[in-house]
Amino acid sequence: MPLPLSEDDKFHEECGVFGVWRHKDAAALTALGLHALQHRGQEASGIVTLDEAGLFHTHKGLGLVGDIFGDAKVMASLPGSAAIGHNRYATTGETALRNVQPLFADFEFGGLAVGHNGNLTNAGVLKRALVRRGCLFQSTTDSEVFVHLIAISLYSTVLDRLIDALKQVQGAYSLVALHHGALIGARDPLGVRPLVLGRLNDGWVLASETCALDIVGADFVRDIEPGEIVVIDDSGIRSVTPFSNTESRFCIFEYIYFARPDSVMEGTPVYDTRKRIGAELSRESAVSADVVVPVPDSGVPAAMGYAVESGIPFELGIIRNHYVGRTFIEPTDQIRHLGVKLKHSANRAVLEGKRVILVDDSIVRGTTSKKIVEMVRQAGAAEVHMRISSPPTTHSCFYGIDTPERSALLAAKHDVEEMAKLIGADSLAFISLDGLYRALGKPGRDSAKPAFCDACFTGDYAIPLTDMADNAERRSALEKASA
Amino acid sequence: MPLPLSEDDKFHEECGVFGVWRHKDAAALTALGLHALQHRGQEASGIVTLDEAGLFHTHKGLGLVGDIFGDAKVMASLPGSAAIGHNRYATTGETALRNVQPLFADFEFGGLAVGHNGNLTNAGVLKRALVRRGCLFQSTTDSEVFVHLIAISLYSTVLDRLIDALKQVQGAYSLVALHHGALIGARDPLGVRPLVLGRLNDGWVLASETCALDIVGADFVRDIEPGEIVVIDDSGIRSVTPFSNTESRFCIFEYIYFARPDSVMEGTPVYDTRKRIGAELSRESAVSADVVVPVPDSGVPAAMGYAVESGIPFELGIIRNHYVGRTFIEPTDQIRHLGVKLKHSANRAVLEGKRVILVDDSIVRGTTSKKIVEMVRQAGAAEVHMRISSPPTTHSCFYGIDTPERSALLAAKHDVEEMAKLIGADSLAFISLDGLYRALGKPGRDSAKPAFCDACFTGDYAIPLTDMADNAERRSALEKASA
Amino acid sequence: MPLPLSEDDKFHEECGVFGVWRHKDAAALTALGLHALQHRGQEASGIVTLDEAGLFHTHKGLGLVGDIFGDAKVMASLPGSAAIGHNRYATTGETALRNVQPLFADFEFGGLAVGHNGNLTNAGVLKRALVRRGCLFQSTTDSEVFVHLIAISLYSTVLDRLIDALKQVQGAYSLVALHHGALIGARDPLGVRPLVLGRLNDGWVLASETCALDIVGADFVRDIEPGEIVVIDDSGIRSVTPFSNTESRFCIFEYIYFARPDSVMEGTPVYDTRKRIGAELSRESAVSADVVVPVPDSGVPAAMGYAVESGIPFELGIIRNHYVGRTFIEPTDQIRHLGVKLKHSANRAVLEGKRVILVDDSIVRGTTSKKIVEMVRQAGAAEVHMRISSPPTTHSCFYGIDTPERSALLAAKHDVEEMAKLIGADSLAFISLDGLYRALGKPGRDSAKPAFCDACFTGDYAIPLTDMADNAERRSALEKASA
């Protein structure tokens, strides 16, 4: 079976958010925070500030934070002591500037800016109803649904309108909002996506991850709770919990791959967790070998944990080219067959004649894994054993992660033995679901009430997939009609 | 003493070169080779190809290889089965396109393209003589001196003219040249800068490092010898050795920092060498500690060697932000004091309460080291011991490496104890010069005939610094005159 | 009295529109039509096409038509046999891409694109009401009011919704609209702005002026009537006249300056009219002189008419620099005092020692006139007599023309004698209002029911200035409150 070609075969976090209240360099801090959150979205970024006169200022661009906000003139055009910012990962065709967040709108009550990490599962249904009502959509983002719901709400305060809107949407979201009286942070009732609160002198910071607090020198205060709305204004911070049912179903993949290793999520350091996952993986699927080699960079901590637990030396058998960044060599035929080598190269001195354990965080389509195994063999490896620090990804994510359709997921159609053959490895093993929960400090997975959202491994979708059902229904109505 | 600020406190390799003879995708291979050599120069790149009709084609640009040559149209404009390419690292003010290599000139005998890695130490003296003779210089690069010397040579063949030119220049150089009959590679009589030969099907490849052979799938044949000129044409490859005195004084810093870890230089794998240096360093300067933490990414192999030798756990206590690349946040005052944090962040989970051994490859001005130590302490480290995998860099390099003036080198003005205090470390140690030679498989340094160029540690300059002496002389003549 | 500096001292037409129905090269024809209408707006242009599958395609840009649509790839991205286009003249600060027309919106009934030439006089009042209702505005153009009114209309057909919207707006407008069933053209009840209908093979064309029909080879059919809506679809063309009261008050300044000389407006060739105005001006304000010199290019036909009528030779005493275009030499002090000379230069051979009659179309602020007179004197003219082919412009226009505030109009504050002194002319005369009407074939101005909109000369505003009144009222309410 020929595998499709893909340079980058990973799930992708779709966004990062950041907010500051009461700091004279609000825009600069936001730029730094977005820079620290760059791994959560590299296609576009935006910042909206609010100045002392109550005026909003905005700058958005396509590209990396440092390029968009690296110009002193740009920073000077963003005065004010409050700001929110947003990094965006965009799927094909939708990198238009009008989709770059934060979204901003002039309402009857004044301006409001909103930045949103996550994905709504009933955005399509809501959007059709809004258009019927006469609302004009300008972007193709889910997030604009929030803005229209706020605009047409009959409540009078900003906060009540926001709650009114949140109660109508379904999905996973962490959002930051800024209006002339307050900075607001909110997390969906299951707390699927992260959002943390920090303190910086007498001001406040909201961010997707703690690494963004660290870069601006803010102290971590706490995670925003599932279903919690925090309102930060000059009188301080207060918490609103408008949802009757909340429980914690934090995204387990943040630990495996999305979050930066130096972040602390829901009380647990990501780096430590990854090493523990590696150790657990070693216990579950030991194999006799000479070296443990990570697939850089995301596989490194798990490989270290694996190596220590197994006693097999950890070696850098694959070198990553740091200058790939946004660079892009167009896939002429000559170059295409050289495949993954633009990003990685084999370190022959480490691999030649060795039995190699390769540690990676996940297998999505399998294309990269296949090339990595091939490259390692070409460099002279005697055996290649692939070990994966997540369970098989058998289902798509609809909660803010860019994943291929289910049919493109290798694990959705093949068992582990077939997958090993397809990627060309001598052996392949994934960590078990219970092993993953154990590495996270749980006794195992409680299938009645799982501690995390693990839908990509289990298909157990905790938030209804309304649009998907609606589409299926429309199609079946159509099929009936045409029958 | 306040240290000057600098984001990047390293010596910098100034160039990488690549050449192909007889391959239908010569330009694409050269782009790939330059991509693999990107660490040797990130400011600009150029490719010159030679097509079947004897016509030369050229494309140059400022930026990364992938950006300059990522466009299929650009690649289509570079037909031909022979090519040379060049990556450039440029110091301030000189990133003009006219300085980007390969340089190309129309001579009486036809076109010639030249790419040059290294630095001439008598370029100023030669240039003044050439201008007096009526030569018009177009760039400010040393390399143009080669071109004029070839142009005015009285010899009739290209090769004889090139030898005539090489005999007049002093300095360190590895160069590739292309004219309508041949691809030529040359290395200075001491072989200070690297140049390797590879075989690709029935064609040939020249490159600064073996990692560039790997990316195009070429087999390593051998290093070009010090003082050797290889001429590759359709009748095969032949070697010319025009210099009576040659000996090997290969740049020792290539092993420490410049070369990519997966390259093999002068028969020795760079990655292994760096681990051996780390182990030697551990033996020489052991200290009681909880974790060994590399300063990423260049310090990683030495830290691994150090950790294994010392038995102290290797941990990723510093995380590198991969999205810095060329991005640049302009140094507003707000951001400047946050310093090195744009590139690195501390992993508190690893550092808090620990006695930390930090391993880095070198200390140049000391600015980065100071910030790293500070950052590690702020993350809660109990002790910080800095270990450096090179001897103190007390002298500037004039052989193709961008180094600060001697007065800016921390080790030129301070002993190790003072340096420890300046960077804020609890202890500081460098590998000894003999230890470094031992890690490279020598019994130690033979001061009568050192196996490597180590002038940056010793001030033992094997190639005369003619321009520098000439400048000094002119100044003193002037001083006499004005006295 | 020092006059303010201004390079361009004219009233400016704010927009041009164009539409095609049923022609395989709809986008190319629209680009050509917009090119011919470039004089009606040079800041930005846009085209929306509708393809056979019912999909809309759009491309907009800042700059000249030829630059925005000069690329074959752009044209290839605009398939379809129906299209509308728009040229925009923008006042300061509002050249953002989001303001470039045609505006496009997805409604419940499908997509609709609208291009609008003119200005609404109650846009502010309507916009406030729409925002209160929950509508989110994306641009700062009047034209978006149309779109929201259509979106929220309770009528079910596109045409009824459009009529519903038109009945709520006040102002001057000619608009073209495209939805998946039809191309629509509409003109306000007084027909202030032009709109013509043309026939091209079996397709139809709508355009602001006949010169845009000529360039695409379309035959002129007729002017759209004041208050008329034409609906062009595959069954042909039909006319809807939803307004009970309509009368013709076509903008008289179109004849004087805005329209291209080769256009025919309301049955009258513009070029002929301008010559007749010049002849009438000569009869009204004869003066003894040696040469009649036009201020190029707009003054040329009137000057020709003046010269023939007076028997004084017509000479090109002022040369226009054709390369000014969008070029712009920043007003350093050195250059600023050289003033108008960037665009014009005096032809000394014609002017030296002569009594000169200068003919121009209007005096707005007087800045250009002052410089022109000065330049002509410096070239040696013995006398300079300025003759203007319009009456004094004493009032601002609110119907789609960019004019200065009334206080900046020279004629609003000075009588003719003072104006002559201010611009430095030996004599100055304007055509009379009745003389202007006579040149247009009327017996004179019927003040009870003027045949044209001449508010800029008379202050007789035929369409209510609702926003202006509303602003005045709000201010006075505020003043009362604060009293």
Added chain:
Amino acid sequence: MPLPLSEDDKFHEECGVFGVWRHKDAAALTALGLHALQHRGQEASGIVTLDEAGLFHTHKGLGLVGDIFGDAKVMASLPGSAAIGHNRYATTGETALRNVQPLFADFEFGGLAVGHNGNLTNAGVLKRALVRRGCLFQSTTDSEVFVHLIAISLYSTVLDRLIDALKQVQGAYSLVALHHGALIGARDPLGVRPLVLGRLNDGWVLASETCALDIVGADFVRDIEPGEIVVIDDSGIRSVTPFSNTESRFCIFEYIYFARPDSVMEGTPVYDTRKRIGAELSRESAVSADVVVPVPDSGVPAAMGYAVESGIPFELGIIRNHYVGRTFIEPTDQIRHLGVKLKHSANRAVLEGKRVILVDDSIVRGTTSKKIVEMVRQAGAAEVHMRISSPPTTHSCFYGIDTPERSALLAAKHDVEEMAKLIGADSLAFISLDGLYRALGKPGRDSAKPAFCDACFTGDYAIPLTDMADNAERRSALEKASA
């Protein structure tokens, strides 16, 4: 016979030059002067200034003067009280920045900048000799030959080296040069290309035409004489006349088309001359008609002269679109057949039913004329009589004018009757050569010693075409060899 397509069917002046000595705003004046000379070259411009410290500053760009020098920062980067500038018209493929003048070189004696209007007829021969000698050429312009000749001259002063160089070149040239002691102007021994001297306060100005003196407010002093070199320094101005044989053969086409109408050349105002040519043309080739219509803009003065002399009314029957500028609609098939209409449109009100005399300045390939005639007929003209204010252009120019190869000149292959048929005119007439000389105040053409260079009409080339002969000879040698 199908005619090839061409949007612009004119001869083109290849360059304009400007220089200033002793004025604090030297760069700004030069930008203005180049702006006034924009008609002599629109592809690229450059300015070199010399500051008080003896340093040179340079800025060059592709595009219009206003775009290249419109930025205050650019102007601020060009300090100094002396400057030279150059406008370039470039033929295909050679708009590279390295070809933009002024050329600048560092010589043994210091820097020298040179700007050159004209063309060398032995540049190829000289260039080959220089390359044989070891000179490296960087541009593909003739002008670089000057620079190398100066560089290798054995004379010691700049002026002697320049004279040495000028004595070796053949061709037509007017040049300005700047070195640290002086501003230099020079004209070839026949004075084919223009160069004038002006006085501005206590400084001096050199320019290709007087219109560039006018824009900066300089007073015209005199034309530089054929073969004269003027040296302007702080001690004043002096004249050197190194050539033994000089006579005046000024380019007659400057009067017909190249020069701006407000310039005065060799004592004769261009505008007056063009009207006199039109009058002479009317006398020579009268025809019964209703209107005289110029092909704008270059045909206007001749048409005015024709109209006055013939008593037939002058009318603007063709309107020029002022927004074509650099705009460019790519020739898709749809648009290509609309041909010349992008630049011109017919004014039907003037043309319909009329017998039309069209006046243009020249016919080169005939493509534009054909389209203009066709357009005028389509607008309803009853008859179209074409009158041309130059004799038939039967020969190419090698003296600094961009002309097609001889074989592409319509008049080189067809007599007037055939040409009339090819362009579709009812009649066609050119002014006679003697008539042209009469209009210029001569009794007629003295074939023994013509007062002007008229080679394009006569093939009488006053300067040897050395390169052309050399090429022919090389070809024939080759042919012999291969025979």
